[in-house]
């Protein structure tokens with residue numbers, strides 16, 4: 233549930249909404265339009281943007297056009313296109329004349345804008361899933377992230393779990409196995425204070441994220457079993473914390489249950505032959521499955537097949553399907 237709430241927050245919190253930014257303030261991150269009780273209007277900036285003051289910490293902040301503090305905001309459209317079309321950062325900097333530091337800041341800016349856009353526009357309760365189809369496909373990908381440290385460049389493998397609406401391709405939910413809001417030291421301290429090492433992970437209060445101690449022990453076990461060759465690929469991120477993948481899978485399935493709670497359309501979930509994912513969806517949608525309103529379709533591939541054999545299998549499958557449905561496949 234902790235992880236579910238984290239994912240829910242990231243899709244329901246608009247980072248672009250004007251709000252108090254003082255880190256120790258109670259009103260921090262609470263938008264002015266949701267919590268007018270914490271704020272008062274405070275004139276305008278030199279450029280004419282409205283200014284607010286936090287009643288709790290007295291700090292002021294402005295609202296207005298999102299790119300108002302950027303030097304060359306006219307480049308944003310092109311920059312966004314470049315980032316979405318596999319262009320390397322080196323090339324982007326060369327073409328636009330930006331520094332890496334500016335580029336990273338601009339990426340953070342885009343990220344906030346996209347999140348703000350989703351919070352404002354995305355409303356699944358308005359979707360008629362009977363009409364638009366209610367088949368969904370879930371898959372994960374491993375993102376190899378180059379995470380420079382002071383000592384050496386190492387890669388960190390982070391899972392990215394996605395569920396797409398089959399007919400439109402719309403991404404219903406995307407969950408990253410990474411929580412930037414907590415540090416490794418905090419995770420270690422919380423786990424240490426809880427003093428629950430003797431309890432199985434499934435029954436611990438604090439098991440959502442990997443601590444370094446646990447991760448090192450896990451690596452040692454894998455190495456003993458000789459199942460990892462490149463230990464470099466299995467680093468923890470150096471900032472933020474890595475969420476346990478099974479917990480992420482369950483939280484992801486719960487997010488979908490939440491998103492689809494307003495429809496009574498029959499649900500079809502298509503997924504890889506991944507035990508964790510199947511468990512997560514069958515427990516999140518237990519009631520719907522029991523009532524025969526939801527089905528899980530598990531897809532597996534024999535990657536060693538030759539092309540000829542693949543074509544044979546596809547032809548046999550289509551013949552079988554035609555036999556059952558009477559619909560021929562052109």
Ligand SMILES: [Zn+2]
Nearest residue numbers: 252257286289
């Ligand atoms: Zn404040």
